[in-house]
Each structure stands twice: as structure tokens, then as C-alpha cells.
Amino acid sequence: MSLFSSSISLRKGISITDEEFVQLRDFIYEKSGIFVDQKRKYLFESRFRKRLQELGLNSFGDYHKFLKFDSSRKEEMIRLFEMITTNETSFYRDTKQLEAFTDKVLSPLVADIRKQGKKDLNIWSAGCSSGEEPYTLAILLFELLGMDAARWNIRINANDISMAMINKAREGVYNDYAMKTTPEAIKKKYFINEAGGLRIKPEVAKLVDFRLMNLNDPLALKRIPRSHIVFCRNVIIYFDEDMKKRVINAFYDNLMPGGYLLLGHSESLHKITKAFKPEFHPGTIAYKKE
């Protein structure tokens, strides 16, 4: 006995041919640098099914044409990027890395800048998702600088290819999942309790500038102000070798001498470049531009 029709099928929408898959895959790669393996062909079918229905399209080939030629293709690209990205993130993600970063990278750097009689600090959070990462960096700075923070000129440039994520980041309200590894004291100090969740305090939010940006766009990359520190965590894992190299080179060019690049726990520059000098700390590798 079953509650389901005996003819219930697994397939819910039109199928994608191998040719169409390669077409769409290559299109996505060309636009975003995100590379999708052939093994995920069926995932493609389900991810785009709803959208194809909404647009009344009968094949993936038609969708490809729509993306290339339709008068609303610009808006469709925004949707496409939202459909192909995954945005898992949280505050204080990878605590061990952040501790090592604060002690071994950020503190010495701040001391150095002070010695030069300056108070400027630029950080780039590339692939910031819904904002948890750049806000965490802002909080770490407040914790480190204390009262002095107000006299510093700090700018955290945060960007992502997903418009939905940038909007959410600007909104700055978070649920428990986003906070799961955040110390209680930090929650109290830097967030305001609201009906919809915890809102990041304006003085923290002020440090972060959120912009929609595609890491596959060389001109956009060049417009980011030079940074002391680049965070790009859990983003290049979605790219192929070639795109990884391009993006990492852009970070290198963007960094000031003596600046640092930090990657996600499951990423390294092994096989990508030897331009940086790796500094090994418990919990992370900080890549220094000498």
C-alpha cells in the first residue's frame, strides 16, 4: 500500500541533453568562472526547472538563447548568478583561523601602520555572501583597537556576485544559524535584538561597503582600492584552475607590499602560485605579499 501513485516519477521537468549541458555550463563558466562538472548534469535540470517553467521555455537550449539574446538578459543574469551560487557562511566561521589571523597578522600589521604614523586600513572580503564574514572582520578590528577604532580610517570592501546576498548583507539582520559559533559577549556587544533576529550595530556596519561584483570581471577587480588584507574564503573552490589563477593574481596585484591573503579551510595556493610567501600558523596559512 502506498500513498503515492504507482507511476510517480523521479523526473519532474524537461531533460537537458549532453550538448545543452555543455553549452550552458560553458556559458556559466565564461560569465562567472564557476565550473560545473558533468556529474552534476541532473542537478542542473532540477536547479533550473522552475525558472524554465516560469519563462515558458521548452528546452535548455532555449534558455541558453534567452540568456544570450533576450531583451531582459541583463536581469536574467542576476537570477542566473543567484541560482548557480551556494552561499553557506556564518559569523566567526573557522574560529581557529580567525584567532591566528588576529594574533599573527592583524595585530602586527596594525602596530606597523601606527609606527608609520598612519591610521588607514583596507580589507577586501571577496565572495562575502550575506555579510557574516566582513562584519566579523569589522568586529575583530573593534575588539583589537578598542576606543581607538573611532580614530581609524577603516574600510572593508565586501562583494559578491549574488544580488540577493548583497541585499541581505546590507540589511544586516541574522538568525541563530548565522550566529552558531559567535561568542555570547560578542553578540551582546555588537548586535541589537530585534523581532526578526539580531541586527548588526550601525557603527560596525559603517565600516563595510557592500557591492555587487563579479570576480570574473577584470575591470571591476581593478577598481577595488589597494588592500592590506584580502579574505577570499570558500569561493575559489567553485572555480577551475585557470580562473583560480586569474583571481589569485588579481589579489596579488591589489595587495600592498607586506599585505596578506587568507583562504578558506579547504583551500590552498598549492599548485596555483608561488608568488606569495606562506606563513604557517596553527589553524591557518597566511599568504604574504613580500
Added chain:
Amino acid sequence: MRIDELKSGMILSADLKTRDGRMLLPGGLELDDRHIRMLARAGIEEVDVAPPLMELDAEMVRAVEGYVRDFYLYVNPDYAPMLELFRISLDRTAMAVASGWKLPSPETRRAQTVEHLDDLFLKDMGGPEDIVKHETDLASFPDMYFRIREVLDSPNVSADRLAKVVSTDVGLSAKLLKLVNSPFYGFTSSIDSISRAVALVGGQELSSLALGVSTISYFKDIPHELVSMEQFWRHSISCGIFARLLAEQQSGLQAERLFVAGLLHDVGRLIMFKKIPYASREAMLFARENSIPLNEAELEVIGFSHTDVSRYLLESWKFPQGLSSIINHHHDPMTFPDPLGPAIINVADNMANAVGISEGGMYVMPGIAEQAWETLGLDVNFIRDAVTAHDEQIDQIQRAFF
């Protein structure tokens, strides 16, 4: 449930037989007072009854369908064996929900945080061989199995000598006896000594089982944030049972060996949980958010997978080559020169995943290697029968191990 707690209207969840195998009442039967009196007269003390079922409304049925579909997003939706597994998962999940199981929310399906746990090395700074070396330097494999092998490999092996060796390990003997007395073996009278077990089951087979039992008891101190041991071994035992059922359909295979291969197919993962817990959890998150199987996520996030680890582990433990190869190739069965064994585990793993969805399984179906299924030469209908047979055995076998 004890016989004095039975009430009319309860549903028998399995066939009820006497000790000597005579059928008393069929599974699925709704009990009335007459049945209950009859059971009391027959001297039955306990019976398995299904919990009362809740009616599922249309919205609930849709929720179940959506929940189950998520686990099948990665696999070929037009592939008949997969479709059959999908339908089985649907029925079981609906049944579980009707019996009071709540569909887990996306949050609870994520692995817990392991911020306090350290990895042995950072990305690209070490490989599976380092993990295994670290493990085997610290602890040695229980040597009981090798003592058994020695007896078996000696020229004049006798059941008595084998039994003597096994009996020196009380825990092992007790588990082996429970196993051979489970319905899995279908012996009508109970086996109460290891020497009887050797005589009835066979020396080779018993030694395979001893290897499985020894390996399971080896694993302790696995971070509970990453996996519940109970769930891990339940999936493994399921896989073992399906492997055995599939093996029985082939000629020239030692079914026990396939059972043990199924039981141990994921042991590499346990070593990863121990040595690189943070990276393992990142892989779990990555698998979930991208709807890809854990195996593929391991390769992307960590750079190697649990079968790369088991390759080194089982080698250093000097496992029989045949058994190791079956385990190490369960995700790529057709690349192995003798693909039948790995193909069985590949299919069994999918079946175990399919039945595990309604028990809180977390990861999408890994997918059946289509040639692996063809190699087995089975009809799609076999799948449902195997699931029924599996269900009759799983609880008892699990109890034998733990």
C-alpha cells in the same frame, strides 16, 4: 511489546513464527482479542507491533515527497533501479512520518560545529597515508583476527582448534553467537557454542565475521559532533545485509565476505573524522549545500576520499587483499579488474542510503554505477524484495553487534 501489553487493533509488524519456524500469524495483520489469547496459549512472550499510524493529509504527503526528492537530485532520474529506490524511500518516509517521525529541518540536517577540533594537517599539507600512519602508530589492530587466520592457514585445521582460539575472547564469541543465531542464517535450532557455529557456518565464514566484529570494536573516540555512531553503524550494517542478499544471487561468492565488506565500506571515513575533523565537517557542509554525495565533496574539499584512506588503512592492518579491494573500489567498481564484489557494495550502499532517508540520513544518494547494476544481472523487482528481507534482519543484527 510484551504479550500482556497487546491490545486489539494493533498491527503485527512482521510474520510471527514459533521457535521451530511454524507460522503463527502473518505480518500486517490487525490483532483482535482472539489472536491475543491464541498467542498467550502458544507461549509467545513478545511480539513486534507497528505503532499506531497517523493519517497523512495531502500537505504532509507533499512535504514527504519534497523531502525525499532532495536526496535524489544528483542521480539520473530516468534510471529504473534509482526510480525504484525513490519509490521505496517515499513509502518508508511516509510510513515513518505516519508513525510520528518528524521530517528534520534543514538546520538540524547540518553537521554540528567542531570549532574546537584540530586537524592533523592543513589542506594540501598531508595525504591519506599520513592520516593512516598517525593512526597506526598510536594503536594496533586487535590481533585476535590474525590468530584465527593462523589456525585456518595451518595444514591440519580442526573446528575444535578454531573454536578454542575464538573462545578466548569472550566479547567476540558472544557477538558471533548472537550473529549466527539471527534470522540472517535461518538455522532452526539455536547455536550455543562456537564449535557448533564453526561446524554449521564454516571456518572461513566465521573468520570473516570475526574480522568484521573486531574492526567495529576497534573504533572508539570518534567525535560525536560529526556523526552518531549508532547511525553510522546502522547504515553500515544495512549495507552489509544488502551486500549479502545481492551476493546470494551470484555464484561463486562467499556471502559472508560481502557482508563484512558492506559492514566496513566506510571505515576510512571514521579515521578521517578522527584525524581531520574540521575538514571532514567542511566536506559535510559542502555536500549538503551543493546537493552532492559526500564522496564527491570529500574529493573537492579535502582532496582525497574515504576510500583513499581505507586503501592505506586496510593494507597496514594486513586485511585479506580480496576484501580490501571490494571496500576500496565501492565508488568506482568498474575500474577494478574483478568488478563483481565492488559492484555489489556500490549497489548495496545505494540501497542502504535509500532506506536510511527515513531514519535521518543526511546525504544525497551517491548514485549506482550503471554498469555495476548490469554486472549483477538482476531484475528491478529484486530491489523491493531485498528491502523486505533486509527489514526482517536489521534490528537483530544490530543488536548482535552492540
